Amino acid sequence: MNFASDNWAGAAPAVMSALTRHNTGFSPAYGTDPLTAAVAETFNEIFEREVTVYFVATGTAANALSLAAYAKPGGAIFCHRDSHIQVDECNCPEFMTAGGKLVSVAGANGKITPDGLTKAMAAFPDGVVHHGQVATVSISQATESGTVYSLDEIAALKEVCTARSVPLHMDGARFANALATLGCTPAEMTWKSGVDVLSFGATKNGCWCAEAVVFFDPEAARGFEYFRKRGGHLFSKSRFVAAQLEGYFEDGNWLETATHANGMATRLAEGIREAGGRTAWPVEANELFPILKRSQFNALQAAGAMIYEWPAKDLEPDHAPAEDEVCFRMVCSFATPDQDVDAFLKVLAGTV
Amino acid sequence: MNFASDNWAGAAPAVMSALTRHNTGFSPAYGTDPLTAAVAETFNEIFEREVTVYFVATGTAANALSLAAYAKPGGAIFCHRDSHIQVDECNCPEFMTAGGKLVSVAGANGKITPDGLTKAMAAFPDGVVHHGQVATVSISQATESGTVYSLDEIAALKEVCTARSVPLHMDGARFANALATLGCTPAEMTWKSGVDVLSFGATKNGCWCAEAVVFFDPEAARGFEYFRKRGGHLFSKSRFVAAQLEGYFEDGNWLETATHANGMATRLAEGIREAGGRTAWPVEANELFPILKRSQFNALQAAGAMIYEWPAKDLEPDHAPAEDEVCFRMVCSFATPDQDVDAFLKVLAGTV
Amino acid sequence: MNFASDNWAGAAPAVMSALTRHNTGFSPAYGTDPLTAAVAETFNEIFEREVTVYFVATGTAANALSLAAYAKPGGAIFCHRDSHIQVDECNCPEFMTAGGKLVSVAGANGKITPDGLTKAMAAFPDGVVHHGQVATVSISQATESGTVYSLDEIAALKEVCTARSVPLHMDGARFANALATLGCTPAEMTWKSGVDVLSFGATKNGCWCAEAVVFFDPEAARGFEYFRKRGGHLFSKSRFVAAQLEGYFEDGNWLETATHANGMATRLAEGIREAGGRTAWPVEANELFPILKRSQFNALQAAGAMIYEWPAKDLEPDHAPAEDEVCFRMVCSFATPDQDVDAFLKVLAGTV
Amino acid sequence: MNFASDNWAGAAPAVMSALTRHNTGFSPAYGTDPLTAAVAETFNEIFEREVTVYFVATGTAANALSLAAYAKPGGAIFCHRDSHIQVDECNCPEFMTAGGKLVSVAGANGKITPDGLTKAMAAFPDGVVHHGQVATVSISQATESGTVYSLDEIAALKEVCTARSVPLHMDGARFANALATLGCTPAEMTWKSGVDVLSFGATKNGCWCAEAVVFFDPEAARGFEYFRKRGGHLFSKSRFVAAQLEGYFEDGNWLETATHANGMATRLAEGIREAGGRTAWPVEANELFPILKRSQFNALQAAGAMIYEWPAKDLEPDHAPAEDEVCFRMVCSFATPDQDVDAFLKVLAGTV
Incomplete structure (x- = not known):
């Protein structure tokens, strides 16, 4: 992942x-x-x-x-x-x-x-x-x-x-x-x-x-x-x-790889919303910056997801991560396999 | 060639x-x-x-x-x-x-x-x-x-x-x-x-x-x-x-490719000397700067040798190309095939 | 002035x-x-x-x-x-x-x-x-x-x-x-x-x-x-x-000229406060940035004071110039004569 | 001088x-x-x-x-x-x-x-x-x-x-x-x-x-x-x-000062030629590079002339200073007094 x-x-x-x-x-x-x-x-x-x-x-x-x-x-x-x-x-x-x-x-x-x-x-x-x-x-x-x-x-x-x-x-x-x-x-x-x-x-x-x-x-x-x-x-x-x-x-080929990467990001964003999370900014390409409960973030990392905290600098105060939340960055590429997204979302669903 | x-x-x-x-x-x-x-x-x-x-x-x-x-x-x-x-x-x-x-x-x-x-x-x-x-x-x-x-x-x-x-x-x-x-x-x-x-x-x-x-x-x-x-x-x-x-x-591998390239240059230099030519400087690595009769140079180019005239700037006057001579550069690499050197030398031998 | x-x-x-x-x-x-x-x-x-x-x-x-x-x-x-x-x-x-x-x-x-x-x-x-x-x-x-x-x-x-x-x-x-x-x-x-x-x-x-x-x-x-x-x-x-x-x-000499310039700025700042104005920042050297009514500013310019509006960028909203006010810069030097300060303050006093 | x-x-x-x-x-x-x-x-x-x-x-x-x-x-x-x-x-x-x-x-x-x-x-x-x-x-x-x-x-x-x-x-x-x-x-x-x-x-x-x-x-x-x-x-x-x-x-004024400086250089060059010396290059402005016997150079320095040896790099071999000669630089300006030139030439004349 x-x-x-x-x-x-x-x-x-x-x-x-x-x-x-x-x-x-x-x-x-x-x-x-x-x-x-x-x-x-x-x-x-x-x-x-x-x-x-x-x-x-x-x-x-x-x-x-x-x-x-x-x-x-x-x-x-x-x-x-x-x-x-x-x-x-x-x-x-x-x-x-x-x-x-x-x-x-x-x-x-x-x-x-x-x-x-x-x-x-x-x-x-x-x-x-x-x-x-x-x-x-x-x-x-x-x-x-x-x-x-x-x-x-x-x-x-x-x-x-x-x-x-x-x-x-x-x-x-x-x-x-x-x-x-x-x-x-x-x-x-x-x-x-x-x-x-x-x-x-x-x-x-x-x-x-x-x-x-x-x-x-x-x-x-x-x-x-x-x-x-x-x-x-x-x-x-x-x-x-x-x-x-x-x-x-x-x-x-170049549009295909980009479309794939974007699609993976979109799927991840949807799963995150379903899990009660949100993203710092609209997800419009192959990057997303989810905001989840720290417990969810920890569970994902424990499951092997390579995700890292991100300083969400320019968020409006009412949108910024709360005390018990974490903002992190995820980037998808041509090489991101569907299975990794599946696996990630499955772990995430388990945290709800 | x-x-x-x-x-x-x-x-x-x-x-x-x-x-x-x-x-x-x-x-x-x-x-x-x-x-x-x-x-x-x-x-x-x-x-x-x-x-x-x-x-x-x-x-x-x-x-x-x-x-x-x-x-x-x-x-x-x-x-x-x-x-x-x-x-x-x-x-x-x-x-x-x-x-x-x-x-x-x-x-x-x-x-x-x-x-x-x-x-x-x-x-x-x-x-x-x-x-x-x-x-x-x-x-x-x-x-x-x-x-x-x-x-x-x-x-x-x-x-x-x-x-x-x-x-x-x-x-x-x-x-x-x-x-x-x-x-x-x-x-x-x-x-x-x-x-x-x-x-x-x-x-x-x-x-x-x-x-x-x-x-x-x-x-x-x-x-x-x-x-x-x-x-x-x-x-x-x-x-x-x-x-x-x-x-x-x-x-x-790196020393092998270099040795090959150097060897090709050495063979070329020897052939050039045998054909009555000389080199502008000693041939000590994979480059040589032959000086040949223009007629020889032309014959080699006509035979398909990719060689180009070189301005032999710092040659002592008594060593510089004469009126009817050309100085040119040749570079060998790991990819220079023996056959190309053979072919070149054969053409050159024919010019003597 | x-x-x-x-x-x-x-x-x-x-x-x-x-x-x-x-x-x-x-x-x-x-x-x-x-x-x-x-x-x-x-x-x-x-x-x-x-x-x-x-x-x-x-x-x-x-x-x-x-x-x-x-x-x-x-x-x-x-x-x-x-x-x-x-x-x-x-x-x-x-x-x-x-x-x-x-x-x-x-x-x-x-x-x-x-x-x-x-x-x-x-x-x-x-x-x-x-x-x-x-x-x-x-x-x-x-x-x-x-x-x-x-x-x-x-x-x-x-x-x-x-x-x-x-x-x-x-x-x-x-x-x-x-x-x-x-x-x-x-x-x-x-x-x-x-x-x-x-x-x-x-x-x-x-x-x-x-x-x-x-x-x-x-x-x-x-x-x-x-x-x-x-x-x-x-x-x-x-x-x-x-x-x-x-x-x-x-x-x-250098401290004398600086002291003179600072003193002129201090006098100006005092006169401005007395005329109901304020300064954008504390006046601690030879520069001051008064905020006055636009009518006062205009009167001073009309009287020959060389003063120019200043964009008071980093002022807290409750301290910034109001609609009818102007912030401007004044700089004094060794060459600022007492008489110019006197003249300036006299014009200013007349605007109150 | x-x-x-x-x-x-x-x-x-x-x-x-x-x-x-x-x-x-x-x-x-x-x-x-x-x-x-x-x-x-x-x-x-x-x-x-x-x-x-x-x-x-x-x-x-x-x-x-x-x-x-x-x-x-x-x-x-x-x-x-x-x-x-x-x-x-x-x-x-x-x-x-x-x-x-x-x-x-x-x-x-x-x-x-x-x-x-x-x-x-x-x-x-x-x-x-x-x-x-x-x-x-x-x-x-x-x-x-x-x-x-x-x-x-x-x-x-x-x-x-x-x-x-x-x-x-x-x-x-x-x-x-x-x-x-x-x-x-x-x-x-x-x-x-x-x-x-x-x-x-x-x-x-x-x-x-x-x-x-x-x-x-x-x-x-x-x-x-x-x-x-x-x-x-x-x-x-x-x-x-x-x-x-x-x-x-x-x-x-600017042409007058330049003319004066040039004139001083010309006078010096003439005196040097009269004393058996020469200059490294033609003297066409306010600088000159005399070549004199070392004994003459030493006498001038001893008399208080502020002159310093100069590396005469690009002189043709047949024009360069001989073993017993020195090349040095002299520069005249608006401030070079006639008296200094007089004094210099007088010392020089005494060395002949």
């Missing part, structure tokens, strides 16, 4: 199989190989337009390099208080942007709001050199709270970006999970809603290490290969990233 | 097999998995002492992060004029060291000499703030010219380092090739000769993307994990690097 | 006079001149111990370079939400620390509290690489709210620093003003209370541009001259900074 | 007088004062066009920030091997450009040549990410060897820049000295010859600390104020820089 994180899994079978398939023979290095070109073409198809795509191998690199491409001296990068770039990347964004400042925007359910963003940006009026200047807005889709921005919500944030002439970055570490939830097209969830640059994550959803930086504005992408190389993020045997992505995309 | 580069190959069978073997099940992320711990232990055995080892996935990252660990404001990093960090890493070392200056040291056969190093360092006297301060010395083993430092040569450079109190870094992108040539132990080629930190390369010699930063001074390693993460070089599914290295090391 | 800022003044007479006095003759450049040495000796006397002192010329440089000396990869620097380094330095601290993150700590009256600091630091547990690592704590004395930390308050913050093994930095842009208020010795307000490094500001209190970075730990100061020079902050004709400071210190 | 450096002097009388004159009263801070605006207008007049000018206070800051404005990831900055940015700025250019690489170009008389530049740039072909990318070319006028580029020489270098689409930076730490030598207009020596951005130095020629970054391309200047502030180089009492420059320019 491993619900620790979606990065505790290995590679999905189709991904591993593609990697094995492309292991033989010689191929040009540093991204000049035909497989890389073919997978780049796949991105065009997926996004229904010519995009400029660069492969990297960690989500942190994808995010930080995306932000570097739009960096300004004294630049302020706006993101949710709980976002990965703010909390979990050890200042990689600050470093890659040569000293950018990540400005936290509060907001319910792990999402920033147009109002919150507007207010945060107001502290950086144009032309006041002391405060620095607005540089980028970054949203996570799905969010760190396991929620998903609607297309309207993205578009509304884009309006605020446009008003201040800054680009909109999407951290899509769980892009496929969000996409499966919304049931829209990749194009709709990105450039059609105003996203300028996307960290397209594939690692959590079934690759070993495969991420892509996708620019929808070719002008902004100019010279990005130098940022990537300067960061040490250009692979010599680059086809190993492309091969993973080939396997990831073929036969719609 | 692919002699383009050792990074045009895929992964060696043992490496691919280990990767496949470790693909199932769940494992803690970000380097906290048992496989990573086990492979780290293997490094202790290989180097016959407790070392502090960090896995990354590109040689550029390994080099630049190693240098970052020893960076100083206004720091000068001394390296060969043709070294990878100076010529081929798009300022990643400069960036990761927050503005370090790479100072080129000339020297025959791709190697810096104690005398050349001493002179270069003399431009940075202690306490003269304008010029900056000496920070690190970096050597490549094997070198970019396909040569190998002897243990005595390394030890002699270490003396210069010690005189100025700077650490000695070794770029071991082709560590195994050099080791196979010297026939010494990894310990002898590194800390016993004075190396403080090593970029241990495994990618070129049979992995997909597996490199390690090996510190022989645990004190210098303190906090290095923050440099790695700040650079975006910590992998979530980190066992995929460890798995490659497990396969790389098992049954002495 | 100019109350815009203490940096709208020129240099105090004693400072200008010293600068003129030292204008003739030749003197070694780059800080090696005898006057610089003599003024450095004065710092030893003022702080009653051997200190290591470096002159720079902007407060932003002093702060950012101080923090650079203690920077770590992924480092978190804790400071008040309204501090100058967080709000007014255009990411200079982030840049000079190669990507440090400034973590805002809320707190009443412009001061961080031990409890707030402990909580903020708890988000950066030792050894969790994702979040980065604690690096420095920075307090402003006097604060941006015009208040002053007591010696006990500083010592209490130092305890929190010690518990996490981080140094305590003091931004003393208004050091003399705070010192005049506390009536203690410079030693007591700094190293005796636990301050490790001080940005000693002299510009606002009567110099043209003279600041000093004062290290109380000589070990931490090692190599700082390279940070200063790398930032472009070493002056060739360096005696011009030393000369300002000579004039600043002679005959206790 | 102080010939140590032109930064051993204080401020010229006109500069000091202007500083004193502007010391009284209040003035807006951070470059928004009317005096700053007026002096900026003077720059327009001097350069016969609208320029965008930013004041800083060290030459190192002016240079490094100029280069930062044109920085690219993996950027190569081409400069003379002996240039100040390469040798004397403690990696400030590397740091401010977030890891730029300064590529040394050899060349006689302290000047880079179109041919040398073309060759150096050839190592950075467009689109080859490993080597990085060409970013800027920087020349010093006057050079560190005391020579001056002719207008034709500048224009020829500009052609090479244009061919590779990079801007041309001029380090004008001794701008006035070069101008006085060429007898051309400031416009001719800069934008009319192809200079895109200029570090306009005034410190060495009579200010305390006053430098200006002058952009001839307003588009490139956009946002430069954020670079300046991020570097900690925006002064609060900014009129103190403007005041110096007002005094510097008034009544043609």
